[in-house]
Amino acid sequence: MKIKVDVSDGKNIFFISDFHLWHKNVIGFDNRPFLDEAGNPDVLAMHQTIIKNWNDTVGDNDIVFYLGDLVFGRKEWANSVIFALRGKIHYIIGNHDKYNDVVDYKRFESVNDYVDLNIDGDPEHPNEHFVLMHYPIYSWNRMHHGSSHIHGHSHGNLHHGESADYYKNRRVIDVGCNVINYTPISYKEIISRFKNIKTNVKKKQS
Numbered sequence: 001m002k003i004k005v006d007v008s009d010g011k012n013i014f015f016i017s018d019f020h021l022w023h024k025n026v027i028g029f030d031n032r033p034f035l036d037e038a039g040n041p042d043v044l045a046m047h048q049t050i051i052k053n054w055n056d057t058v059g060d061n062d063i064v065f066y067l068g069d070l071v072f073g074r075k076e077w078a079n080s081v082i083f084a085l086r087g088k089i090h091y092i093i094g095n096h097d098k099y100n101d102v103v104d105y106k107r108f109e110s111v112n113d114y115v116d117l118n119i120d121g122d123p124e125h126p127n128e129h130f131v132l133m134h135y136p137i138y139s140w141n142r143m144h145h146g147s148s149h150i151h152g153h154s155h156g157n158l159h160h161g162e163s164a165d166y167y168k169n170r171r172v173i174d175v176g177c178n179v180i181n182y183t184p185i186s187y188k189e190i191i192s193r194f195k196n197i198k199t200n201v202k203k204k205q206s
Contacts, residue, residue: 001110
């Protein structure tokens with residue numbers, strides 16, 4: 001789906017993914033810092049941090065693109081979190097999500113598998129283009145013309161070992177919540193991180 005957002009009225013746009021609400025094991029898998037006094041996973045502390053960080057960052061008129069994997073368990077378990085969050089939210093489906101369940105929340109502005117996002121109205125960053133998907137894409141739309149790719153799913157695991165080259169000199173970022181300190185990241189911050197990458201590097205054909 002193609003979405004165009006005009007930010008000339010001062011609204012901001014943010015990105016985040018992979019909350020995995022009520023998923024105790026993800027706290028261990030991701031080494032998330034949410035443990036009770038006995039050292040056991042504390043999902044309520046995780047939820048409270050997610051809500052606080054979000055609402056301290058996002059305004060009521062701001063837009064957030066959430067890139068999938070919301071809750072691990074019954075869909076209604078997510079209600080206490082998603083209805084506490086500020087702003088307008090567009091949802092991109094993850095592998096742990098069911099499309100009909102996400103639509104049934106009636107909380108999200110749109111629900112898609114993939115979004116081509118154009119941001120207009122910012123004189124410092126005119127005509128910015130982002131490709132959004134839960135999964136990392138090796139070759140995305142307009143990647144050699146200054147487009148950036150935003151994904152989730154990997155929980156930061158592609159930053160290590162052989163896969164780390166995926167990010168080298170490429171305008172691509174993992175916005176899994178454990179990678180960005182459980183706080184939505186703005187499009188301006190993402191652009192700032194890419195300021196030394198003019199375009200994505202084409203690899204020579206052998």
